[in-house]
Amino acid sequence: MASTACFMIVSKNDIPIYEAEVGTVPKKEDAAHQHQFILHAALDIVQDSAWSTSAMFLKGIDRFNDLAVSVYVTAVIHTRLMLLHDSRNDDGIKSFFQEVHELYIKTLLNPLYLPGSRITSSHFDTKVRALARKYL
Amino acid sequence: MEPDVSIETSSMIRVAVVPIAGIPPQLFRDYAAMLLRHHTVSLSSISSFYTEHQKSPFSNQPWESGSLRFKFMLGGSPPSPWEDFQSNRKILALIGICHCPSSPDLRSVAAQFAAASKTYSSALVYRCFAFCPGDSQLEEESKLVLFPPADRQTQEFHLQTMVQDIAASLLMEFEKYVLQAESGGTILKTPLDSQATLSSEEVIKAKKRRLGRAQKTIGDYCLLAGSPVDANAHYSTALELARLTGDFFWYAGAMEGSVCALLIDRMGQKDPVLEEEVKYRYKSVIMHYKKSFIQENAQRVSPLSFELEATLKLARFLCRRELAKEVVDLLTAAADGAKSLIDASDRLIVYVEIARLFGLLGYQRKAAFFSRQVAQLYLQQDNKLAAISAMQVLAMTTKAYRVQSRASSEPFNDAGQTHVDGGKMHHHSIVSLFESQWSTLQMVVLREILLSAVRSGDPLAAWSAAARLLRSYYPLITPAGQNGLASALANSAERLPLGTRCGDPALPFIRLHSFPLRSSQMDIVKRNPAREDWWVGSAPTGPFIYTPFSKGESSHSNKQELIWVVGEAVQVLVELANPCGFEVMVDSIYLSVHSENFDAFPVSVNLPPNSSKVITLSGIPTKEGPVAIPGCVVHCFGVITEHFFKDVENQLIGATQGLVLSDPFRSCGAAKLKSVYVPNISVVPPLPLLVSHVVGGDGSVILYEGEIRDVWISLANASTVPVEQAHISLSGKNQDSVVSIDSETLKSALPLNPGAEVMIPVTLKAWQLGMMDLDAAGSKGVPTGKQVKDGSSPMLLIHYAGPVTKSGDAETVSVLPPGRRLVIPLNVCVLRGLSFVKARLLSMEIPAHVGETYPKLVQVKSEGAEKLDSTERQADRFVKIDPYRGSWGLRFLELELSNRTDIIFETSVSVDMEIPDDKESLPLCNCAEFGSPKTRIDRDYTARVLIPLEDFKLPVLDGSFLVKGSQTNGTARGRTSSFSEKSIKAELDASIKNLISRIKVRWQSGRNSSGELNIKDAIQDALQTSVMDVLLPDPLTFGFRLAKTSSDNSVKLDSPKNSDMETNYHVSGGSIVAHEMTPMEVLVRNNTKEIIKIGLNVICKDVAGENCVEGDKATVLWEGVLTGISMEVPPLQEIRHIFSLYFLIPGEYTMLAAAVIDDANEVLRARARANSLDEPIFCRGPPFHVQVNGTS
Missing domain, CATH: 1.25.40 (Serine Threonine Protein Phosphatase 5, Tetratricopeptide repeat)
Known part of the structure; x- marks a missing residue:
């Protein structure tokens, strides 16, 4: 079954530092834009919700049409892992987030990585895509 | 669906406002705006217009506190199919607006209004307002409401009255309608209701429903009439009936009405209980709208829009930050619902509303x-x-x-700018920028x-x-x-x-490159009012940028300050970059200055793809005051835009932080540039401006080493302000090459009025090239230009200033206009002229002839002087003129000069003797004539120049040296000899220097220039090595003389010290004849101050050098003692020893005297360089020639 999923990591300055279309639906330029628009808009809600709960995983926090937005807010520097998805596989999404969070922390540990700047590591990208295939 | 709905919308009376008879749109908008202000009319204000025709159905109308609300629909609106369901959707009144001057015929206006009112069949009240009628129109009888021309306030008052009138009329119409509806006349239908013929059962059901619907409609009217309590009563009935009949749609409608009535009733209160109530009721409204969804006509019509509207109404009601979550849920639900809406415009409205509500929510x-x-x-x-x-x-x-476009975000930018101007930006704010x-x-x-x-x-x-x-x-x-x-x-x-302007700049990227330093010709110097020499300390004079001494003074003066002068063009360098793949043609670009005291000159530039360029933008300040250059105005791609430097700077900062995509300058290959601090620029009133040029061309003056030349510098005042003060000073390297500056000429020309010119002569003397220069010159061949670049030329600094104050204001006296500094580089290019190869001191002894004739004058003078004061230095010179050496010891300073230039040099050597006043020094004067012969040195040749030193040898190598030395040793033995040696040395050095300074080697080149060779050091070196031999006289000097002829002469024998020795030589020649007894005497002079015991020997040698006095083949017979003559010579005295010789063979003989010194003291030993005490010390005189003539 083809699924749509768009994964983004947004820094605490609300700047996207990583983005990937991890869905299995063939890519369309327009759709990719739309996904980013939705995720961008969802930030408003994340911003409020993040402070109202102690949970890191905010499931289905926003939606537009058939697409839902799930967010995982990291504790330390308020980085948000955002996933736009159409599947309802909550457990998978949660595991995905946890694994990516770990990856992200590894990236942060890199002394050459300036927190808040773009993640350009291809290794990170490969890993994220592999995780997406595994869990989503 | 309608935009902008809220719960209260149900209580608003919809009034269409339409333009009538070609009213200009602008005026219509104006008048409508006046009308729109009367959207709420209080019931109390309309009571005077209200007449109760029958008993009002609105029994609980709050006449004191209630009000009618209007919703003006500008331009009208088409009737809604749902207007039976919600009476507030009906257009209940029509207002036409017309502007009388634009439609003179009022009758046609009335007709047009009547036509317009036909389309609004639901309207209960019609009015047409005509503004600004003419006098004739006022008199006409018409149905129009005329507003006589008046001021705005009056008009508004009139309008208010008319609105109140309309409100009263509407209220009466509502009463009429409600009374009629209660009697049960009307059938209310919605598009939802089935169009199919009703079955009998449904007919009964429909009848029951009709009652409920009528009650709901009455409730609507009550609400419109501003009586929520009445409305609530009717709604309750309607709810009951609708529930019974299962008329969910109308149930929801009635519920909505009841909520509205509740809110109107509790106007202004927002307690949580009310909120809960509203929320609860609206939830049920939404639910019932949902329930009323009927599958069969879903394709045609659907209550979905009402459901969404209700959702939005609730969302709007709740729309507060604290309830954000609920609102978001509602809006998300609305957005979900929107996609199943049939009508695209409905979807549009839903999205618009959602967007607005989210906006409200923040x-x-x-x-x-x-x-x-x-x-x-x-x-x-x-x-x-x-x-x-x-x-x-x-x-x-x-x-x-x-x-966002720059135009719409101006205030934001301004705030940013002031923040940034404060200094360095914080990292945080940089991030916030991106x-x-x-x-x-x-x-x-x-x-x-x-x-x-x-x-x-x-x-x-x-x-x-x-x-x-x-x-x-x-x-x-x-x-x-x-x-x-x-x-x-x-x-x-x-x-x-x-010439359209746009707030958003396109390409190219522009950044400030630099403010070029003012040319040194126009430097501005702050005047220090406290001191006369106001320029001191104003500019760094040393080679260092930072000196700790000047630091203290200049700390307050901001280095970043720039002063521009009114009327003088200035330049600013900016760098443009075009990182795109097409060519950018900048039609014009100029500095943008907002302070309006600057005229900028536009230039046009062409930027090829992916390129950057540094261009110079110039302009002229026109008025005094501060100038800020925030950016450039660019006319490019057909539009004029302003490019701010700050934006690009921020972008570049972002690029370095990795926050921005790329650095446009770097991608174009431009060099990395440190961010330029924009200095504070201030414009000052016109200052004087001196322009200089060197007469005869501003090119560099080519001089050979040591050449002396006069240069004329012309100074002209090119400004409009006279120069009142001026001061010339020197700076730079080789300052001593400027021999003289005639600053008096400048001083006397002050004040230099605008346009005036003054010429200043400057005498230059070319300096010596250093070793480095020589190397460079040698390798390059043509050193021209390089010398100038080296900055080895001296500079003339002229500090000048205009009048102190123009006006006599007491306050402005303290604020001096700045002065200026003119730097005139004296571009001297020094070529290597004659180069010095080496110097040697040559000594030469010419044997004297034993004769009788001597220049008596000299002898007498010398003797007299000696006798008078032997201890005085000056006199000593004469006394010790070397008569006792018995020969002319001639010493030459030989200079070897080579000419590597391409012209011929002629050199002449002169010894400048400053002639001592009390000295009758004929011989000294003679020596000056030595300069006359010239030595010509061709190109690429080396020549030697001889400088005879004999003449001035004695004056310098005087006896005083020896005398002093002997005195020290003789009279004060206890003294340390080191002291005396030191003083001796010092004196020696001084005399050498004195000597050297007198030697001048002048040259004249083939270019008709002349100069002097600076070879002092070389001479000094040459002299130093042989100084002992040259300077110290022997302790004993010997002389020979013919005794018989000397009887009438003075007892002394002196060697001639004239330069014309040739003549002496001949004169002293021919008086000795062979085969005759020739009495001769040898004179021994003690040059020390102590008695010396000696053993004297006299030897005569023939031409072959054989001793001809002794031995087998003696050719000379003698009488008297020749060997081993022991004698004591008193200090500074001489002793004669007489003997006779008999020459057997005519010819040339040489007489030699030698002595062995007995009991030599230290001085003598030192002089003889004796190693041990036992060593005998010899003293030998110079050879004397004897010419023996034959008898025949």
Whole structure:
């Protein structure tokens, strides 16, 4: 079954530092834009919700049409892992987030990585895509 | 669906306001605006217009506190199919507005209004307002309501009265309607109701429903009439009836009405209980609307829009930050519902409302998202009006996506600017500048704006969007896309009027490169009013940028301050970059100055693809005051834009932080530039300006080493202000090459009026080239130019200033206008002239002849002087003139000079003797004539120049040295000899220096220039080595004389010290004859101050050098003692020893005297360089020639 999923990591300055279309639906330029628009808009809600709960995983926090937005807010520097998805596989999404969070922390540990700047590591990208295939 | 709905909407009376009879739109908007202010009319104010015809059905009308609300529909609106369901959707009144001057015929106006009112059948009250009627129109009888021309306030008052009148009429109409409805006349239907014929059962049901619906409608009217309590009563009935009949749709409607009535009743209160109630009731409203969904006519009509409307109404009611979550849920639900709406315009309205509500909530990004959805819906409509709407909606989103046009975000920018001006930006604020770099989204939004602007035919908006897109995202756009944008820019510009300005800059990127330093000709120097020499300390004079001494003074003066002068052109360097793949033609670019005291000169530039350029922008300050240059005004792609340096600077900072896509300058290969601090620029009133040039060409003056030349510098005042003070000083290297400056000429020319000119002579003497220079010159061959670049030339600094104050203001005296500094580099190019190879001191002894004739004058003088004061130095010179050496010891200083230039040099050597006043020094004077012969040195030749030192040898190597030395040793033995040696040495050095300074080697070159060779050091070196031998006289000197002829002469024998020795030689020649007894005497002179015991020997040698006095083949016979003559010579005295010789053979003989010194003291030993005490010390005189003539 083809699924749509768009994964983004947004820094605490609300700047996207990583983005990937991890869905299995063939890519369309327009759709990719739309996904980013939705995720961008969802930030408003994340911003409020993040402070109202102690949970890191905010499931289905926003939606537009058939697409839902799930967010995982990291504790330390308020980085948000955002996933736009159409599947309802909550457990998978949660595991995905946890694994990516770990990856992200590894990236942060890199002394050459300036927190808040773009993640350009291809290794990170490969890993994220592999995780997406595994869990989503 | 309608936009802008809220719960209270149900209580608003809809009034259509339509323009009548060609009223200009602007006026219509004006009048309508006046009308719109009366959207609420209190019941108390309309009571005077109200007449109760029958008993009012609104029994609980709150006449004191209640009010009627109007909703003015400008331009009217088509009737809604749902107006039976919600009476507030009906147009209940019609107001026509006409402007009398534009439609003189009132009757036709009335007719037109009547025609217009036909389309509003639901309206209960019709009025037509005519503004500004003429006098004739006022007199006409018509149904129009005429507003006589009056001031705005009066008009508004009139209008208010008329609105109150309308309100009263409406109220009466409502009463009429309600009374009629209660009697049960009307049938209320909605599009939802089945069109099919009703079955009998349904007919009964419909009858029951009709009652409920009538009650709901009555409730609506009660609400419109401003009586919520009545409304509530009717709604309750209606709810009951609707529930019984299962008329869910109307049930929901009645419920909505009841909530509205509740809110109106509790106007202004918002307690949580009320809120809960409203929430609860609306939930049920939404639920019942949902329930009323009937599958069979879902394709045609659906209550969904009512459900969404109710959702939005509730959301609007709740829309507060604290309830954000609920509102978001509601709005998300609405957005979900929107996609199943049939009517696209309904969906549009829902999105608009959602966007607005999110905006209200403070969720700007959400609002922007839905706004963009709206814009997309508009764009789907594919007509111009929709495109305009799309563009406007998108423009609203730009803030959330941070792509807003500069024009709309001006205040934000200003705030940023002041913050940045304060100094260094914090990292945090840098980040905030680049916050939300969702470049993909930003590009999409800008592209959509561009698209909609193009469709809507708004070239300026299109231009602006394309410019923003190109400027911010060029790295993400393919070259083809960049070209497309460039052509979009060009296309838009074609449709814009010439000289259109746009707030958003396109290309190129412009940054401040530097403020070129004012040319040294125009330097401005702050005047220090406290001191006469006001220029001191104003400029760094040393070679160091920082000196700790000047630091203290200049700490307060900001280095970054720039002073411009009114009327003098200034230049600023900016760097342009075009990182795109097409050529950018900048039609004109000039500095943008907002302070309006600067005239900037535009230039045009062409930037090839991917290139950067540094260009010079110039302008003229026109008025005094501060000048700020925030950026450049650029006319490019047909539009005038202002480019701020700050923006690019921020972008570059962002690029270094990795926050921005790329650095446009680096991608163009421009050199990395440190950020330029923009100095504070102030413009001062005109200052004097001196312009200098060297008479005879400003090129460098080519001089050979040591050449002396006069240079004339002309100074002209090129300003409008006279020069009142001026001071000349020197700076730079080789300052001593400027021999003299005639600063008096300048001083006497002051004040130098505008246009006046003065010439100052400056005498230059070319300096010696250093070793480095020589090497460079040697390797390059032509050193011209290099010397100038080296900056080895001296500079003339002229500090000058204008009048102190123009006006006599006491306060302004303290504020001196700055002075100026003119730097005139004396471009001297020194070529190597004659080069010095080496110097040697040559000594030569010419044997004296034993004769009788001597220049007596000299002898007498010398003797007299000696006798008078032997201890005095000056006299000593004469005394010790070397008569006792018995020969002319001639010493030459030989200089070897080589000429590596391409011209001929002629040198002449002179010894400048400063002639001592009390000295009758004929011989000294003679020596000066030595300068007369010239030595010519051809190019590439080396020549030697001899400087005879004999003449001045004695004056310098005087006896005083020895005398002093002997005195020290003789009279004060206890003294340390080191002291005396030191003083001796010092004196020696001084005398050598004295000697050297007198030697001048002058030259004249083939170029008709002349100068002096500076070879002092070389001579000194040469002299130093042989100084002992040269300077110290022997302790004993010997002389020979013919005794018989000397009887009438003085007892002394002296060697001639004239330079004309040739003659002496001959004169002393021919008086000795062979075969005759020749009495001779040998004179021994003690040059020391102690008695010396000696053993004297006299030897005579023939030409072959054989001793001819002794031995087998003696050719000379003698009488008297010749060997082993022991004698004691008293100090500074001489002793004669007489003997006779008999020459057997004529010819030339040489007489030699030698002595062995007995009991030599230290001085003598030292002089003889004896190693041990035992060593005998010999003293030998110079040979004397004896010419023996034959007898024949």
